[in-house]
Amino acid sequence: MFSDKDISHFANLETPFYFYDLTLLQKTLSTCADAAKLYNFHVHYAMKANFNERVLEKIKDTGFGADCVSGGEVSKAIEVGFKKNQVVFAGVGKSDKEINGALDNDIFCFNVESIQELEVINELAGKKNKKARVAIRINPNVDAHTHHNITTGLDENKFGINSWDLPLCAETLKKSANLEFLGIHFHIGSQITNLDVYKNLCVRVNEFAAWFEERGFTVKVLNVGGGLGIDYHNPEQQIPDFGAYFKIFSEFLNVRSNQEVHFELGRALVGQSSSLISKVLYVKNGKKKNFIILDAGMTELMRPALYQAYHKISNISKLAEADAVKYDVVGPICESTDCFGKEVELPTTLRGDLIALNSTGAYGEVMASHYNLRENIVSVYNTDI
Numbered sequence: 001m002f003s004d005k006d007i008s009h010f011a012n013l014e015t016p017f018y019f020y021d022l023t024l025l026q027k028t029l030s031t032c033a034d035a036a037k038l039y040n041f042h043v044h045y046a047m048k049a050n051f052n053e054r055v056l057e058k059i060k061d062t063g064f065g066a067d068c069v070s071g072g073e074v075s076k077a078i079e080v081g082f083k084k085n086q087v088v089f090a091g092v093g094k095s096d097k098e099i100n101g102a103l104d105n106d107i108f109c110f111n112v113e114s115i116q117e118l119e120v121i122n123e124l125a126g127k128k129n130k131k132a133r134v135a136i137r138i139n140p141n142v143d144a145h146t147h148h149n150i151t152t153g154l155d156e157n158k159f160g161i162n163s164w165d166l167p168l169c170a171e172t173l174k175k176s177a178n179l180e181f182l183g184i185h186f187h188i189g190s191q192i193t194n195l196d197v198y199k200n201l202c203v204r205v206n207e208f209a210a211w212f213e214e215r216g217f218t219v220k221v222l223n224v225g226g227g228l229g230i231d232y233h234n235p236e237q238q239i240p241d242f243g244a245y246f247k248i249f250s251e252f253l254n255v256r257s258n259q260e261v262h263f264e265l266g267r268a269l270v271g272q273s274s275s276l277i278s279k280v281l282y283v284k285n286g287k288k289k290n291f292i293i294l295d296a297g298m299t300e301l302m303r304p305a306l307y308q309a310y311h312k313i314s315n316i317s318k319l320a321e322a323d324a325v326k327y328d329v330v331g332p333i334c335e336s337t338d339c340f341g342k343e344v345e346l347p348t349t350l351r352g353d354l355i356a357l358n359s360t361g362a363y364g365e366v367m368a369s370h371y372n373l374r375e376n377i378v379s380v381y382n383t384d385i
């Protein structure tokens with residue numbers, strides 16, 4: 001996964017850093033774009049997964065739109081050149097300032113998550129003499145069978161409008177002169193590896209689309225969100241099966257010829273294209289446990305501490321065949337959850353060895369923090385080596 005040239009270059013750099021393989025990113029994006037084109041599906045990249053500018057540039061150049069969840073992301077998307085009519089704005093808590101900013105930018109659509117939000121957007125659009133395009137984010141109560149903390153489409157979740165509130169939602173839409181109804185939006189969760197879950201989603205999308213049409217609304221957009229997972233255990237499985245993913249929607253979704261189907265992929269597009277490269281500061285051999293203490297911690301990669309997420313750990317300074325030892329691989333932060341893996345089998349490791357935490361392109365760099373007054377994490381790109 002890393003060339004010899006990459007590794008000898010890493011040895012001269014200050015660690016930790018995120019290493020981006022922009023060649024792999026490009027390949028992933030093209031594969032996705034080609035697969036989507038087969039069915040005329042539209043992809044908006046979920047910017048929350050990674051808003052590194054060089055990553056965004058490539059995604060924009062692929063022709064994808066941007067799915068944003070804050071005013072900051074809307075501004076950034078437009079600043080890097082995403083077309084305004086390809087920017088969508090979701091999120092349960094859009095502030096008036098963020099809504100006004102998006103209205104000023106004439107973005108394509110607000111994915112609206114409550115009836116009160118509909119009323120506020122209508123009012124703010126009215127003050128500007130504008131019509132805001134909206135899609136209704138519906139909570140479909142479909143179990144994504146993923147980690148509890150990244151499930152979003154169940155009745156107990158805060159996201160979207162629940163089905164029992166839809167009659168009131170339809171009434172609100174009908175009386176809101178400054179709203180234009182575009183369609184319906186869903187997102188049931190992230191890191192979904194059992195694609196059958198999406199068949200259940202399609203059934204619900206079809207039901208809700210019919211519900212709106214029966215009440216006189218034209219559903220122009222069916223936005224089914226994102227969530228396609230990646231193989232964290234086999235990072236060499238670099239490109240997710242976009243073909244199989246889109247095929248499910250082509251088979252199970254009822255789509256009229258004048259309807260658009262939108263996707264909001266994040267992780268699947270960027271996840272495998274980056275690794276966090278760190279150096280071993282110390283090795284502590286105990287009676288019961290051996291510890292590898294890295295110079296990267298939960299401040300650089302929060303997912304293991306937050307979700308017990310797995311990232312494959314490899315010692316890239318050593319040949320894998322060297323004597324294997326079990327280590328707990330931990331960071332330098334003053335928290336017991338600052339641990340990347342327990343009982344990880346690695347070749348005998350020494351101070352100064354380089355360790356790669358793989359598959360960190362999604363929700364890695366963007367979730368870094370300054371806790372313990374840690375320095376900003378830097379990025380290194382394969383194309384610059």
Ligand code: LLP
Pocket residue numbers: 046048049067090150187189190191225226227228264265266267268303307362363
């Ligand atoms: N659309 C909406 C409305 C979303 O909330 C999300 C992600 C996506 C699209 C993109 O989902 P993806 O294709 O990346 O699965 N920080 C967590 C993941 C949080 C996902 C939040 N929403 C993690 O590190 O696993």
